Amino acid sequence: MTAHAQHHGHSHGGHGGGHAHASGAELAETLDLDARILGSYLDEATAWAGDLAVKAPASIIDVGAGSGVGTLALARRFPDAHITALDKSAEMLDNALKATAEQGLDGRVAGLQADLDEAWPASATADLMWASSSLHELTDPERAMAEMFEALNPGGLLIVVEMDSLPSFLPETPPEGSAVVPGLESRLHATLASNGWNQYPEWTAGLERAGFAVERRHFPTTGSTTPELAARYGRIFLGRMGSALAGTAAPADLASLELLLGDGPESLERRSDLEVRGHRTGWAARKA
Numbered sequence: 001m002t003a004h005a006q007h008h009g010h011s012h013g014g015h016g017g018g019h020a021h022a023s024g025a026e027l028a029e030t031l032d033l034d035a036r037i038l039g040s041y042l043d044e045a046t047a048w049a050g051d052l053a054v055k056a057p058a059s060i061i062d063v064g065a066g067s068g069v070g071t072l073a074l075a076r077r078f079p080d081a082h083i084t085a086l087d088k089s090a091e092m093l094d095n096a097l098k099a100t101a102e103q104g105l106d107g108r109v110a111g112l113q114a115d116l117d118e119a120w121p122a123s124a125t126a127d128l129m130w131a132s133s134s135l136h137e138l139t140d141p142e143r144a145m146a147e148m149f150e151a152l153n154p155g156g157l158l159i160v161v162e163m164d165s166l167p168s169f170l171p172e173t174p175p176e177g178s179a180v181v182p183g184l185e186s187r188l189h190a191t192l193a194s195n196g197w198n199q200y201p202e203w204t205a206g207l208e209r210a211g212f213a214v215e216r217r218h219f220p221t222t223g224s225t226t227p228e229l230a231a232r233y234g235r236i237f238l239g240r241m242g243s244a245l246a247g248t249a250a251p252a253d254l255a256s257l258e259l260l261l262g263d264g265p266e267s268l269e270r271r272s273d274l275e276v277r278g279h280r281t282g283w284a285a286r287k288a
C-alpha cells in the first residue's frame with residue numbers, strides 16, 4: 001500500500017483502476033488501450049482548453065503524464081507549444097517519451113521526473129497545465145493545486161480530468177439466456193469505490209480555495225472500437241477487478257467474472273455485445 005493509501009485508508013485507483021497493484025507495463029497498456037478506445041474526450045477536452053486559453057499556450061505541463069496519452073493529444077492540439085511530461089515514475093516517463101518520439105514530436109516534448117507528494121518542482125512554470133486521472137493520486141491534492149496556481153503564468157489555465165466511474169464493458173441488460181448476473185459491474189464498482197478506487201472529491205471547491213476561477217464540463221465517452229480491442233481492455237480490467245475482489249465480492253458475481261474471463265461461450269472474446277464506457281468530468285481552472 002502506498003503512503004497515500006495508508007493516509008486515506010484506501011488503495012489507489014486511477015483510470016487504470018487499482019493500478020497500485022498493476023505492474024508499470026500493465027498500467028501503461030491499460031492507459032494506452034483506454035485512450036485508443038475512449039480517447040474522444042482527449043480531443044474534446046484539449047479543444048475546450050484551446051477555447052478557454054487567453055492566448056495559444058507556449059508552455060504546457062502534463063501533470064502525472066503516465067504513458068503519455070494526454071501529452072500526445074496536447075501536442076496535436078497545440079502545435080507550437082513546448083510540453084513537459086511530468087511524472088514520479090521513470091518507467092512511465094520512458095513510455096511517454098517513446099510514444100512522442102514515435103510520432104516525431106520529441107523536439108517539442110521533455111520529461112520531468114518529480115514526486116508531487118514532495119514538492120512542486122521550482123523550474124516548472126507553464127501557460128497550461130493538464131492533470132488527467134492524476135490529482136486524486138496525490139497525498140495532498142489541495143497543496144498541489146496551490147502550487148500549480150503559483151507556477152502557472154498569469155492568465156494560465158489548469159485542466160483537471162477525472163473518470164466519473166471505473167470503465168464498464170457489459171451492456172446494462174445482459175442478453176436473454178446469459179449466465180452473467182445483471183448489474184455485475186455496478187456492484188463491483190461500488191465495492192471498489194469503497195476501497196478507494198478512483199475516489200476523488202468534487203474538485204471545484206478545492207480549486208477555488210487555491211485561487212482559481214472554475215468551470216466544469218461533462219464528457220460522455222462511449223468507445224467505438226473493434227470487439228477485439230474491447231475484449232483486450234475488458235480482460236485486463238475485469239481481471240484486475242477480479243483479483244482485487246477475490247473473497248470479498250458475492251459468490252454469484254465472482255462466478256460471472258469467471259465466465260467472462262474464461263474461454264467458454266460467455267467469454268469476453270466470444271461476446272458481440274461489449275460496449276466500453278468511461279464518462280469523464282473536466283474542470284477548467286483559470287488563474288486571473
Ligand SMILES: C[S@@+](CC[C@H](N)C(=O)[O-])C[C@H]1O[C@@H](n2cnc3c(N)ncnc32)[C@H](O)[C@@H]1O
Binds near residue numbers: 016064114115116133
Ligand atoms: C492513472 S495515471 C494517469 C496517466 C495519464 N494522465 C492518463 O490520463 O492516462 C496517474 C499517473 O500519475 C502519476 N503520479 C501518481 N502520483 C504522483 C506523484 N506524487 N507525483 C507525480 N506523479 C504521480 C502516476 O505515476 C501515473 O503515471
